[in-house]
Amino acid sequence: MDDLAGFLRTRRSRVDPSAVGIPADSRRRVDGLRREEIAHLSGVSVDYYVRLEQGRATQPSEQVLDALARVLGLDDTEREHLYRLARQRKRRTKTPSARLRPELLRMLDLIDAPALIMNHRLDALAGNRLAELLYGRRLPGLNTAHHIFLEEAERGLYADWETCTRDAVGHLRLAVGKYPDDPRLASLIGELSMGSERFRKLWARADVRARTHGPKPYQHPLVGRLELHQENFAVPDDSGLELLILSADPDSPSADALRLLARLGEDHVPEPHVVDQL
Incomplete structure (x- = not known):
């Protein structure tokens, strides 16, 4: 790849x-x-x-x-x-397992902001209630690269869609370099290449990006604009997982919007969604 x-x-x-x-x-x-x-x-x-x-x-x-x-x-x-x-030909890195420790799952519910656990393929393996409300679906079942590039109806959620596409491709390029023998990653790249011209153009550039923190704006259909800040934390083991937390500045309109989203979601259960071949 x-x-x-x-x-x-x-x-x-x-x-x-x-x-x-x-x-x-x-x-x-x-x-x-x-x-x-x-x-x-x-x-x-x-x-x-x-x-x-x-x-x-x-x-x-x-x-x-x-x-x-x-x-x-x-x-x-x-x-x-x-x-x-x-060094790929000399030393191949084994694709990590996706086993989630119970302690990680418990921690998600203690975070008062949208939070999710993601693997190197950009599969959301778990998320707290606010994360599910933000994306409008239950987690797991979301691959953010698939969501960004192939789900046209969902594109409007990403207020800075072009930057999101570059970040996603840059992340997947790094993942391919780390795990060249991962068949599910290869399948994802193939699906995105077949389905998105934007993905094909960015993939051909071979850019690599390590997004560890930065602004992440959303345009949510229920509460409007959310100016959030994303922080990525590598899980301290050999799983290759990351904890992503999306926070808003205290006392900001976005913080108010997140609180409103939580209230609106008290009586609403997002529908489950499963992406095939991930």
């Missing part, structure tokens, strides 16, 4: 030649840097770099990876992804 060769090609195409001291040339026919330019700037032979981009060179050294990351201008997330892809 993802490999070192493809990642190098997409990163190379985005480097501005002038940023690495190469004069502008009106005759340049490629976006970004040429292969020989990357090789020269990285201190490797052109033949070796070509073999890297063709997937014929395996196990590049740490020094080579450091040099490539520097020339390509990779951020910390991209650098980590580069190293992971380079």
Whole structure:
């Protein structure tokens, strides 16, 4: 689903030649840097770099990876992804199980904000009452990537839909790099690729994003605009799970709207929803 060769090609195409001291040339026919330019700037032979981009060179050294990351201008997330892809053939990471500890489930109900537990495929494995009311359905049964890209009627829930799509694809790219042998992840990527042109375009960019916190606005059909802040907490074990909490500023209109949503939901049970092939 993802490999070192493809990642190098997409990163190379985005480097501005002038940023690495190469004069502008009106005759340049490629976006970004040429292969020989990357090789020269990285201190490797052109033949070796070509073999890297063709997937014929395996196990590049740490020094080579450091040099490539520097020339390509990779951020910390991209650098980590580069190293992971380079080591895939040597060490495969076992896909984690989705077993939820009872203590985690109890903790969800103690959080006075929408909170859910999510795996690397963006499956919501559990959520508290406010999370179910926010998404309008029972949890589990929600895959947020499927929800964002393929459920047209639900798109309006995401007030900043374009950013959500980039975050989802960036997260799934990282997941593929960590768990390349996960068949359910491969199935999800295939379904999203078949069903969404937006997904196909973003996936082709090979961007990786690690969203750990930030604004997450919603446009809820019952209570209107919700300006929430998302925090992601990695569960401290080898499950690969994350706890997501969506909070509102105290005494803000969004905090009032969440309280109203909780009251409105006292007599309403969201319908269960199951996404196939997840």
